[in-house]
Amino acid sequence: MVKPRACSPDVDIDSDHLFQRHPAVFRIRVRYGHPRAHAFCFLPRHISGSGSIVAVGVGAAARSNLALSPSPIRAKVICATNHNWKTGGANTALSPSNIPDVVIGRLPIYMRALSRAADGGKQVTSSHEMGEHLGISPAQIRKDLSHFGEFGKQGTGYNIEHLSEQLRRILGVEQEWAVAVIGAGAIGKAIVRYGGFSGRGFRVAAVFDNDPGKIGRSINQLEVLSTERLGSTVRQREIRVAMLAVPAEAAQRVVEKLVEAGVEAILNYAPVSLIVPSPVYVRHIDPVIALQHMTYYLAQKPA
Incomplete structure (x- = not known):
């Protein structure tokens, strides 16, 4: 396990780095400006031999949740966790070893349900609504998605287009x-x-x-x-x-x-x-x- 060195409380966050072809290793919680503005994000990174974080990035998921501009933005890193990604080569949608394979297997099912909802003219859905269609508990859906970030807002649900885009990127199928x-x-x-x-x-x-x-x-x-x-x-x-x-x-x-x-x-x-x-x-x-x-x-x- 690579442990990041202590770093400056404020870090330049490059929003364009998130969900690039090389999947991220560090899931970090960042805080924007005031105590309640924070989000969990997966961050692409380059790790030097000493194990220090050289570059991180935060993307659309966090910006949407916090109503932020596309930036680059400045954020305070609260915590960082190494997820020990499996090997498999560049451009592969690999899963962290501590995320159960059964969770990865449900992501395409969620993506298909979102696609059908979008085809029906819906723009927003909820874990309860998805669960009714899929026969999966809303709690399970929320738990599965939480492995990869925070994609919805309590009381308003998930933006279908945004969540679909993030799932495509997580699964590596934003490319052909x-x-x-x-x-x-x-x-x-x-x-x-x-x-x-x-x-x-x-x-x-x-x-x-x-x-x-x-x-x-x-x-x-x-x-x-x-x-x-x-x-x-x-x-x-x-x-x-x-x-x-x-x-x-x-x-x-x-x-x-x-x-x-x-x-x-x-x-x-x-x-x-x-x-x-x-x-x-x-x-x-x-x-x-x-x-x-x-x-x-x-x-x-x-x-």
């Missing part, structure tokens, strides 16, 4: 991620043709297969490339996210090629567990396992 799909079978074709990626932070940039009968064909205007070109294409197109839709027996071999080419996040549809080095993130989607999970509860019911 190029995605590789490996496997041009039924699942792979469905993924490539899926229209839900557009506008939500992802774009299928390449599709691969090792079947000569599929190589060279077009799926949704993308040519199916040979897996022999996987490494070179992933590097050339700067792809860091992949979806794996290959037979179980081929999955580990393909994953090793992806990791070697620089892929850092893999969504796995193959019905097999994968072994990857620690900086690589893997999520598994297996409908059979999900169904077996549910049938357990059905089996407990009396005949």
